[in-house]
Amino acid sequence: MARAAVLGRLRLTPIVWQLGEVAELVDETARVKTLVLEVRDWPGHRAGQHVDVRLTAEDGYQAQRSYSIASAPEDERLAITVERLDDGEVSPYLAQELVIGDKLELRGPIGGYFVWEVEQGGPLLLVGGGSGVVPLVAMLRHRSASGASVPARLVYSARSLDDVIYRGELDRRATSDDQFELRYALTREQPAGWSGYARRVDEAILREVAYPSCEGIAFVCGPTRFVETVADGLVGVGYAPEQVRTERFGPTGG
Amino acid sequence: MSFVSRGFRGKRRDEGPSGRVPPGQYLVDDFPVLSAGPTPRTPLDQWDFVVTGAVAEPRHWTWDAFRALPSETVTKDIHCVTKWSKLDTVWEGVSVDTLLEDVESAAEYVVAFCDGGYTTNLPLEDVTDGQAWIAYGFDGEPLDPEHGGPARLLVPHLYFWKSAKWVRGLRLLDEDEPGFWESLGYHMYGDPWREQRYWGD
Numbered sequence: 092m093a094r095a096a097v098l099g100r101l102r103l104t105p106i107v108w109q110l111g112e113v114a115e116l117v118d119e120t121a122r123v124k125t126l127v128l129e130v131r132d133w134p135g136h137r138a139g140q141h142v143d144v145r146l147t148a149e150d151g152y153q154a155q156r157s158y159s160i161a162s163a164p165e166d167e168r169l170a171i172t173v174e175r176l177d178d179g180e181v182s183p184y185l186a187q188e189l190v191i192g193d194k195l196e197l198r199g200p201i202g203g204y205f206v207w208e209v210e211q212g213g214p215l216l217l218v219g220g221g222s223g224v225v226p227l228v229a230m231l232r233h234r235s236a237s238g239a240s241v242p243a244r245l246v247y248s249a250r251s252l253d254d255v256i257y258r259g260e261l262d263r264r265a266t267s268d269d270q271f272e273l274r275y276a277l278t279r280e281q282p283a284g285w286s287g288y289a290r291r292v293d294e295a296i297l298r299e300v301a302y303p304s305c306e307g308i309a310f311v312c313g314p315t316r317f318v319e320t321v322a323d324g325l326v327g328v329g330y331a332p333e334q335v336r337t338e339r340f341g342p343t344g345g
Numbered sequence: 346m347s348f349v350s351r352g353f354r355g356k357r358r359d360e361g362p363s364g365r366v367p368p369g370q371y372l373v374d375d376f377p378v379l380s381a382g383p384t385p386r387t388p389l390d391q392w393d394f395v396v397t398g399a400v401a402e403p404r405h406w407t408w409d410a411f412r413a414l415p416s417e418t419v420t421k422d423i424h425c426v427t428k429w430s431k432l433d434t435v436w437e438g439v440s441v442d443t444l445l446e447d448v449e450s451a452a453e454y455v456v457a458f459c460d461g462g463y464t465t466n467l468p469l470e471d472v473t474d475g476q477a478w479i480a481y482g483f484d485g486e487p488l489d490p491e492h493g494g495p496a497r498l499l500v501p502h503l504y505f506w507k508s509a510k511w512v513r514g515l516r517l518l519d520e521d522e523p524g525f526w527e528s529l530g531y532h533m534y535g536d537p538w539r540e541q542r543y544w545g546d
Contacts, residue, residue, distance in 0.1 A: 104544060104545065105543075105544060105545025105546070106530070106543040106544065106545060106546075107545075110348065143542075145369075146350040146353045146355070147348055147349050147350050147353065148349070148350070148353050148354050148355050149349050152354075152355045152357065153355075153368075153369065154355055154371065155369045155428055156428060157427055157428070180355060180356040180371070184350070184352070184353050188351075188352045188353070193351055194348070194350075194351075195350070196348055196350070201530060201543065202529065202530070203528075203529030203530050204381050204525075204526075204529055205381070315377065315378045315491070318378075319378070319384060319491055322382065322383035322384065323383060323384065325383070326383050332382050332383045332385065332461060333382065333462065335382050335383050336381060336382060337380060337381060337382055337383070339377070339378060339379055339380075
């Protein structure tokens with residue numbers, strides 16, 4: 092009885108497996124692809140959430156992984172962005188084998204803490220490493236789609252400019268939206284005359300990009316080492332731990 | 346098995362000894378880190394551990410008193426809801442049975458609470474009888490902060506989010522109460538063998 096009462100307060104909705112159909116494939120970088128999916132009865136999501144993808148071989152063997160949702164809640168179709176890991180089991184299939192019209196089994200949305208909705212306000216400090224930028228871009232897309240003018244900054248760490256996912260879109264946003272600022276940190280290779288950061292994100296960089304009085308919310312997503320450094324650094328420059336939300340990506344998850 | 350993913354064969358990398366990897370999981374050799382916020386770092390002279398809530402007499406240990414309690418070294422398989430499993434992990438810590446030895450209570454549930462504000466709920470019967478520890482050592486070394494040091498709850502038979510990092514105490518309860526992830530869509534119990542990942546599983 093007690094247990095039922097508690098659960099009753101929780102809007103208990105089972106998260107069921109559904110079939111999506113690949114409607115579009117977008118090459119983002121040499122290793123990264125976006126899958127745009129038509130999912131009938133998609134229950135909707137919040138920016139920052141993820142889905143579980145399940146692959147089934149003919150003999151019944153299955154593999155599951157989680158992927159961040161790249162599309163805004165307002166978008167008509169669900170998009171996930173997948174980095175192909177050479178040693179991976181699921182990502183090479185998603186990034187190389189799938190063609191338009193194929194079906195993909197998935198369920199979601201999952202996760203309710205690393206999320207941002209316009210009502211949560213800002214300013215929004217987004218710090219992403221590699222494919223950890225995906226849920227952060229979903230937040231930016233949600234921000235634009237809802238016409239919000241919440242100030243937002245994205246610090247995006249990538250190995251080189253060629254490894255930057257959604258580069259055209261991000262550069263366009265930075266030019267057209269005066270409440271959005273974009274900083275790249277290119278850690279391995281920089282083009283000639285590069286004026287952005289040319290090192291890993293450190294406390295000095297965070298001090299430069301932090302909002303005055305460390306106002307608002309910070310979202311940090313990337314590999315473990317990156318997230319540890321950035322989250323510690325944000326606390327170091329004055330963000331309260333409860334203002335900093337983290338999500339980790341790594342080779343594990345392939 | 347109705348749906349087949351066209352062209353998927355799977356790598357079937359080491360699937361592990363039979364009966365040790367729950368459905369939907371794959372094996373890793375490294376030790377991935379997952380947490381919702383920055384890693385808390387409480388100095389040991391400010392660290393304490395409490396047993397509180399629906400108990401006749403709350404209990405309290407400083408770090409030194411806690412470390413003076415009898416400890417056990419256990420080898421366990423662990424299973425994270427994000428799909429990785431790790432076999433034969435070696436932990437050192439204090440059995441929850443030891444902590445509850447002199448605690449009088451009719452409670453049936455427990456919430457573990459932590460530095461950083463994290464909580465997770467469990468039936469009391471899942472943390473007693475040699476099923477749960479407050480672990481401060483991993484692989485013969487002090488537990489790293491990013492893995493939950495100085496001490497974390499270890500409940501290896503449930504998904505690993507139940508093994509709360511940076512744990513500071515156990516609150517005994519008469520009624521079950523969802524913790525952090527349990528309020529955000531994750532399963533109230535979390536049995537990996539029944540794949541209880543999310544609400545309704």
